[in-house]
Amino acid sequence: MTVNVEPAEYQRLLGYPRNAVLSERARELADQAREWYSRHGNPWVYERHAEPGVLLPFTSARLDAMLQQAEACxxxxxxxSAGPELEAQAQELWQEEKPDEYFFLEVFGSAVVEHLITSAGARLCAWADERAMAVLPHSSPGYEDWDIAEQHRLLDLIAPPPPARLEALDSGALRPKKSQLAVFGLTRHTDRVRRLTELVPCQNCSFVPCQFRRAPYQQNLPTCATNPKALKRWAAERLTLEVHPDGVIDARFRYDGTTCTNMGRPLAFDYRVELGPRDDGYPIREQRCEPASGDTGHTAMCQYIANPAQLMAAIERDKPLLGRPLNDVLSWKRPASPAGCYCEQESRNHKWGLVLETIHYALAHYHQARNGNS
Known part of the structure; x- marks a missing residue:
């Protein structure tokens, strides 16, 4: 199977702004990752058609409502999956103390998975169009209200045959980790899909040459990726803000999690973010993440055990969105990675996203309250 990841999508996952020009070194690393995967990667896709009733045991109210609203047939x-080879190579690069090569290959794996899901949706759109049907937006465990722990049950339903190899861990993570399960709904009410914009998958689909598009691709919409209820709770319980007379803001956030191995040892990290004044757009001037005082749980992370200095240097080096306005977190597309540890770049980016979104939420509501709009 040939995978043609669009450069713009790869750069987006790498965290670059749209239309940014990669440095010579970054371009070299990106090309190396792409070349390695073209030679050694073994991506695969498996699809199984079923009746909507097979999803009744699952807990996603959003998916259930969407299928009912569209009268899915x-x-x-x-x-x-991007295949196990990429994961093995990434681990080898990490062991060889090549964090840059590791990061670019890891992110390319995420881009491959996105491409495979997008391509699967495009093929289904073509298949459905010939049968006077339409395809609904896909959903996956880990999205919004769908518990990631239900990966096990969905994988059992899909049951991809050999040589495809896929395993759902107790945490809900998949192995190989660059894999994804998804559910696409089908409906014969194509007029209803055109009318109900929330049911139009095209707005979230980046497959540019698609001939079956019902709405334009809406990229980088400024909406929070995190549930507002969670942001409200974290803003109250985990975040402290100090506003200085010159408008500069010091934000501190405490993250409590667990390691993914070693019996789930508790760990705690402190985040500090310095923002410029509101009139300047709250530019992110400083970012820092480090283990909380007295924390020992971080020493049980698998990558810490393997190479503590390298992991802690990577955590210290991570400063996503540094120098950019705080509002950019709303359009920052990063792969979801619910793992509690800090071993992988994606899980660290995921946590930074939670931190910055919580700060954004707190400041937005702070100003609403001051203006009497709450």
């Missing part, structure tokens, strides 16, 4: 259960 069927579902397509999809499993995709």
């Amino acid at each position: 069927g579902v397509v259960l999809v499993a995709v």
